[in-house]
Amino acid sequence: MNSMKQRLLVAAGTMAALLAGTAVIAQSADSSPEARYEMDVGTSAGMMGQSDTREMTLRLGSRLAATGGAPKADHFLPDGMRMGASVPLASPEPGKPEEKYEKEQREKFQRPKGRLLIFWGCGAHAGPGQPVILDFAKMAAGQVPPDLFSASIPSEIGPRPSNSRTYGDWPNGKSRAQVSRQSSLIGQHRIAGNYSPEIAFALNQDFMAPPKVKSSSAPDGSTPLNWGAVPAATGYYAWAMSAKDNGKDSSDMVWWASSASRQFGGDLWSWLSPATVNKLIGQKVVMPPSQTSCTIPAEVKAAGGEMMMGFLNAFGPEANFAFPERPKDPKIAWHPKWTAKVRYRSTGNFMPGMPSVGEMMMGQRGDDQDGKKPDDKPKACKPKLGSFLKKAAGLGNGC
Numbered sequence: 001m002n003s004m005k006q007r008l009l010v011a012a013g014t015m016a017a018l019l020a021g022t023a024v025i026a027q028s029a030d031s032s033p034e035a036r037y038e039m040d041v042g043t044s045a046g047m048m049g050q051s052d053t054r055e056m057t058l059r060l061g062s063r064l065a066a067t068g069g070a071p072k073a074d075h076f077l078p079d080g081m082r083m084g085a086s087v088p089l090a091s092p093e094p095g096k097p098e099e100k101y102e103k104e105q106r107e108k109f110q111r112p113k114g115r116l117l118i119f120w121g122c123g124a125h126a127g128p129g130q131p132v133i134l135d136f137a138k139m140a141a142g143q144v145p146p147d148l149f150s151a152s153i154p155s156e157i158g159p160r161p162s163n164s165r166t167y168g169d170w171p172n173g174k175s176r177a178q179v180s181r182q183s184s185l186i187g188q189h190r191i192a193g194n195y196s197p198e199i200a201f202a203l204n205q206d207f208m209a210p211p212k213v214k215s216s217s218a219p220d221g222s223t224p225l226n227w228g229a230v231p232a233a234t235g236y237y238a239w240a241m242s243a244k245d246n247g248k249d250s251s252d253m254v255w256w257a258s259s260a261s262r263q264f265g266g267d268l269w270s271w272l273s274p275a276t277v278n279k280l281i282g283q284k285v286v287m288p289p290s291q292t293s294c295t296i297p298a299e300v301k302a303a304g305g306e307m308m309m310g311f312l313n314a315f316g317p318e319a320n321f322a323f324p325e326r327p328k329d330p331k332i333a334w335h336p337k338w339t340a341k342v343r344y345r346s347t348g349n350f351m352p353g354m355p356s357v358g359e360m361m362m363g364q365r366g367d368d369q370d371g372k373k374p375d376d377k378p379k380a381c382k383p384k385l386g387s388f389l390k391k392a393a394g395l396g397n398g399c
Helices: 001-017 098-109 137-142 274-282 298-304 357-362 385-392
Strands: 036-045 052-064 071-074 084-088 114-120 133-134 166-170 188-193 199-203 213-215 221-229 235-247 250-257 293-296 309-323 340-350
Touching: 052 133, 114 137, 114 298, 133 137, 199 309, 199 340, 213 340, 221 298, 221 309, 235 274, 235 298, 250 298, 274 309, 298 309
Parallel strands: 036 340, 114 250
Antiparallel strands: 036 052, 052 166, 071 084, 071 188, 114 133, 188 199, 213 221, 221 293, 235 250, 235 309, 309 340
């Protein structure tokens, strides 16, 4: 992994940790069910002519111990998923902390050098007080300016090893099954194991369509974004990043978000319930489902250069199941044996300034503009952070 890629990932990781919301939706110990199940399903638009991709994450948390040996559970799927009869929900090995791999990877990275410039809001030009400028070295040392964020975004925490006596999830190393773009969620789902009651429900909402985002360059330097309305979307949230090398292994990383106020973090990059999305629309943090355009201010491009990578989240519906079902009379106490939640989301992407697919194909001819031939040896180069964004999109070698 080259140093520029490390710096970009560390910058993003540092920023993600900094921007994470502190409010957590907690589960009451007195009324918690024996088992909680969560499915996060999403669709991502293909980049630069590639096919759309679909994803699924499964998590089972229980307050019961496994019976008859080691923890074991499976999610039995409808035929339309095309993944076989079931996938196993693997439990963490004893003594291994949660997210150990991610922790090890973070420890390998060096602290980033440079600055983070934060912009927000849709419009041709940035509003007052922008950008907020943070020094990466100070951020890594825990020195964050006071009142950086006007409010925290709630993180909707589901089953995790840290809040479950017994836990299992998928994807994992015990299964090679993969979600394909032909997979369908429609039909009966059943979860059975030795540390939770059997869970069963039917889904009639399939994977969402991804937003197809078009970007352009306006004469004033701003970047207009447009997309078609996504069926079942409850709201939209866009963000983009770019970077500019300053020399001596230092760089400026620019971050922009579509929120009308200085709001970052929590699950804005992930899945959000319709109730939370509706609340955030009222606060002008999330764009309503009727909105299909937004403009990135000109100052964002000026600060980070031409190369920019952006994403648009289309938050979706949520399906909830429980046994027994919640009584219609609110005065009757409700103690479900199990609950299940299915959250939907889709994501589009955009890269202003990138060549079209046709232009890329033209660039694959025998000779390029410099007269080099395909068998010419590539010259050694020092990767640039901005160029790494091209590499991330499958273009170029990061130089």
